[in-house]
Amino acid sequence: MKKVLILSTALTSVAMAASAEEISVMSWGGAYATSQIEAYHKPFTAQTGVSVINVDADNPAAPIKAQVEAGNVTIDVVDLEYADAVRMCDEGLLEPIDPAILPAGADGTPAADDFLPGAVAECFVATIVFSTLYAFDESKFPENPPTTIADFFDTAKYPGKRGMRKGAKVNLEMALMADGVPAGEVYALLETPEGVDRAFAKLDTIKNDMIWWEAGAQPPQLLADGEVVMTTGYNGRFFAAAVAEGKPFKQVFDGQVYEYDGYAIPKGAPNMERAKEFIVFASQTQQLADQAKWIAYGPARKSSGPLVGLYQDGKTEMGPFMPTAAANLTNALPSSYEFWVDRDAELNERFNAWLAQ
Known part of the structure; x- marks a missing residue:
């Protein structure tokens, strides 16, 4: 019995060592x-x-x-x-x-x-x-292409469907910057009810043209499939699609929100x-x-x-x-983790209610 116990213990130790590898x-x-x-x-x-x-x-x-x-x-x-x-x-x-x-x-x-x-x-x-920014299909806008975050929200000048991540974070910041709020004032304004109302009012202007995404691989695919003419997404994903896959996608760093x-x-x-x-x-x-x-x-x-x-x-x-290249930081916003740690649940609850309206 003792030998069996020793053998069993030894085998268990081997198994644990293997699993740790x-x-x-x-x-x-x-x-x-x-x-x-x-x-x-x-x-x-x-x-x-x-x-x-x-x-x-x-x-x-x-x-x-x-x-x-x-x-x-x-x-x-x-x-x-x-x-x-x-x-x-x-x-x-x-x-x-x-x-x-x-x-x-x-x-x-x-x-x-x-x-x-x-x-x-x-x-x-x-x-x-990394940064969240938007990219567009250059073949859709061969002349006078979009260059600012305000252009993303301008469906009269740049008609077509838009894509955004399904959630409050980044969308509210971009909405305010598109509405003329300087990057350095965005979070102070979002800490007020008036600022939140203003951000949602700006999102209202493109809500009917929106396709919502949830996974990072989706935005380049939405562009490639022609489901949207421009979409927010992660800068590295757009880079990979444009450079590695040869897609006609152009990134716009104006209004980007970058974070760790x-x-x-x-x-x-x-x-x-x-x-x-x-x-x-x-x-x-x-x-x-x-x-x-x-x-x-x-x-x-x-x-x-x-x-x-x-x-x-x-x-x-x-x-x-790179999001941190000097030329890409002229109108860029570092994401405030303090803001989102405190307000993530509250603002996403409002975002979901807004979506359901």
Whole structure:
């Protein structure tokens, strides 16, 4: 009996060790997930022998919240928008990450000084700066094409269907900027009932021409299928469609809303230490720069910037396509995670009621 028990224990230990040699990472799918697989997953596996299983979600925040609340967590690392990560951390849904484990920059700069301001939070390590902006099909507007966020809302001058993400965040900010509110005044105005009313009034002007999207891969597809003539979406997705697939899509950075996105660990992740090891690896200077070879999102570390060069095609300079390029910041808004952590539920409730009207 004793020998059987020893053998059983040994087999259990082997099984546990084997299961720890793979981790699951939940992200947003499409061209973005491809950039992570190439820059993070494959080299991590090559260095450690640990397999990385990629799991796609329209927005990983919702399924992770459900897993943690159900006590059935199967994901080790999750890719989240900054505001979602801060809110979920406050709700106890994410594990704290000690910033002391993060690697110094390639030039030796301590991580605390090398990451962009605010890029590391209690339960979150940013990897990219991305933006929501709009793009249009150039073949639909060969002359006098749209150039401003106001043009997106001008269906008289630029007729045709529009696409927007189904939710309050970013749409309210863009509506106010399109209505003439300077980027620096948007959140102060949205903190007032009058500002919220004004944003929804602006959205009213294009509501009947709107097709709502929920997954990041949808906006380029809506353009490609001719269902819309212009749509908001993530800058990296439009870049991939235009450069990698040759689609006639043009991005408009005027009125863009940019923010951090990065990694967190769900509370109760099955492979906690491997999850931390993966985040440490992925957040290195070179890894963040390597991701920019695959998609036009800016690295969240200062030391990565100088290493960003050409797209994977070997000829397209990535710099001009980054949300943080100087030319793209002339009328741009950094997303306020403080605002959305406090008001997400309230404003989305109003947004859903507005949709149902």
